[in-house]
Amino acid sequence: MISGAARLAGVLGWPVAHSRSPKLHNFWLARHTIDGAYVPLPVAPENFATAVLGLRAAGFRGANVTIPHKEAAFAVCARVDDTARRAGAVNTLTFAAEGITGSNTDGAGFLANLRAHGVNPVAGPALLLGAGGAARAIAAELLALGVRVRIANRTPERAASLAAALPGIEILDWARRNAALADYALLVNTTSAGMHGAPELDLDLARAPASLTVADIVYVPLATPLLAAAAARGLRTVGGLGMLLHQAVPGFSLWFGVTPQIDQEVIALMAADIPAT
Template sequence: MRLLSGSARLAGVIGWPVAHSRSPRLHGTWLNRYGIDGAYLPLPVAPEHFADTVRALRHAGFAGANVTIPHKEAAFAVCDRLEPSATRAGAVNTLMFDEHGITGANTDGYGFVANLRAHGVDPASGPALILGAGGAARAIAAALQDAGAAVTICNRSPERAAALTAHLPPARVLPWDQRNAALADHALLVNTTSLGMTLHPPLDMNLDAAPATLAVADIVYAPLTTPLLAAASARHLRAVEGLGMLLHQAVPGFAAWFGVTPVVDEELYRIVAA
């Protein structure tokens, strides 16, 4: 059994709620694997207490924290410094504390692109059609642009899509009712909405116009195989599940907090998916 010392490194995930998060299992697996004197904790924090809690964690000696729903924009505001990934995404999911203050990064885009590559998908293979216009969509769109892909945003609210593309030129907006036909002109389809998640309605998406080379990615990981991914697999399209994004986005934060760059492998996938 791994025992903590008085100098253990501490990090965690801040959310409201946070009990559903698989991040403690993920980081706990790495801490055990590498024999690190440290712990990673679930931290349920209501929005009205978020900023005070983040500052208190830094003063309490935490190395940093992940941030999940609904705090990613509040995390952006509380930082003393922002990495380019956070500035591009307009949100923060990874906080790092030191004697100089609070640094914020966004690793969602990094995790998404790393997961694509792990599934044999080149993010620059062609245009990407992104469904949704929230924080995850912005981070993923920025990462795909940085990798060399043209990006189209398609959202049920065209105003939100337009607001997102205004920050990421030359991304363009596609009306929601044109999403099915537009597949013919894209190499990658990405669902960043909650549609298809457990206890949510399925995504209404028809893949009839999809070329045989289309890759389909869903950032939802509960269930692991969403209705969208099942439909893609039935058409023999390359399907990219969302759990891998969670695993890969965790790598930079773990390295910053605990001093070891961890490996994402099949054993980790099985443990976190269980």
């Protein structure tokens, strides 16, 4: 039950029905008996700025932002933090008296998930496959830690524009991705390949060193074909669900005033309706 004084937040996306964020945030709200609600907010791109201003006027504390609005969210903010500036995109909005503040928690969520799996992100060089929004957020966080980061993307122009936006990033030819694996401590799939309904990632792990950690940010299915292939070779693997959970923590604590925990209960709840393979 919520009262007339309930704290409100939600997730803006188009479409948004697939989003798992309402299930997660409302679980945490119930666990902490917080008078609040977190709702899906389907908003078409042409209505994004109007919707954000309307939510703020209606007393919402803030909102998460998902595809395709992360760049538009950057543009509506009066202030953005360093993570959002480096990522060039915002996934967490907070509505304050002084204006709208934006942050990007995707990269920090990725790092927190790596650490939760016992992986040290600064153990050695990282190879990121993909050059979309998630790649940029993750690359920015790894660079900030001093990690040597290379990206390889199917479409070279997109890799070049990511590298131009993030000084320090190096580019690897997509055609060299298999042969180059020997040089890395961490491989991250940030492409949407391997997602249910999408083609599998075209990658051969034969040259992967035994010390390579393979992370996939795709979390539907939980064990992507890439993770299954890596596990079959005895490599350490990190799935994408934990990133989704960890990226949600800062928003929840800003809007609802409690820092939620990611434990086995919440992981099991969120994994329950995601296909395993």
